[in-house]
Amino acid sequence: MPEPEAAPVIPPTVFRKGLLLHCGAEVVDRGTLSRVETPSCTESWFPLPHDFLLKEVESQLTAHGFGIGETTHALSHEGKRYFGVLQILRPDDGPGDYSWIVGIRNSHDKTFPASLVMGTRVFVCDNLAFNGEVKLSRKHTRFAVRDLRFMTSRAVGRLGEQFHREDERIAAYKKQRLTDKAAHDLLIRAVDCRAITPTVLPEVIRYWREPLHEEFRSRTVWSLFNAFTEQFKAVNPHVAAKRSQALHGLCDSVCGLIA
Structure with a gap:
């Protein structure tokens, strides 16, 4: 298969920390990622090489005018599952307390198709949150490689609008005040929508009551959101990507962002 050109990127530094803390995943460099063996194709399954997918996403980001900053790459399940995070350089000054990111995931064990997801990373705590997953392949069918460039280009082409909507969402989260009673109600609803599990509820409550960072002492949806993340x-x-999408839906409803 033809090799797409990889976009120049800034070497990872502190940004690694956001994924290093996730259990079950090992942060790796590009060399290690490129050496992951891709399983052989079958009549109905055509897996995409992790590194090939990454290069295609980088190529399309560059083609659409997005600058790429720090990157982090993680493998789990003996290299069969890949999750990458790319920091997107803003064309403006922005809010200053978080950055835009793009997440990439791929599997060689048929658990999920290649996909792209947009999100944010909060600087003070390295918390990552994702939203709006877009599948880049049709469950690794025999046309996956042929269709990858078109589907990636289409997904990346929508990112600008999605990122600006995310800015508006976070601004609403920061503005929406929460009483302890309202926060406790949200915590229970978060269990109901599977944004968290019951076993970690006490930990999220502790982060809400005793914030780890001064920035989250204000009693707002944004502070509670970061207690979750x-x-x-x-x-x-x-799993974190899936839960953060459920959490977004819950917080959006509180802020009146969805009907």
Whole structure:
């Protein structure tokens, strides 16, 4: 298969920490990622090499005018599952307390198709949150490689609008005040929608009552949101991405962002 050109990126530094804390995943460099063996194709399954997928996403980001900053790559399940995080350089000054990111995931054990997800990373705590997953392949069918460039280009082409909507969402989270009673109600609803499990509820409550960072002492949806995402560091990145999307839906409803 043809090799897409990889975009120039800034070497990872502190940004590694956001994924290093996730259990079940090992942070690796590009060389290790490129050496992961891709399983042989079958009549109905055509797995995509992790590194090939990453290069295609980088190529399309560059083609659409996005600058790429720090990157982090994690493997789990003996290299069969890949999760990558790419920091997107903003064209403006932005809020200053978080950055845009793109998450990439891929599997060689048929657990999920290649996909792209947008999100944010909060600087003070390295908390990651994702939203809006887009599948880049049709469950690794025999046309996966042929269709990858088109599907990736289409997904990346929507990112600009999605990132600006995310800025508006976070601004609403920061503005929406929460009483302890309202926060406790949200915590229970978060269990109901599977944004968290009952076993970690006490930990999220502690982060809400005793914030780890001064920035989250204000009693807002944003502070509670980061109490949740602080706990997400303790789970596999694939699970964390799924839970953060459920959490977004819950917080959006509180802020009146969805009908």
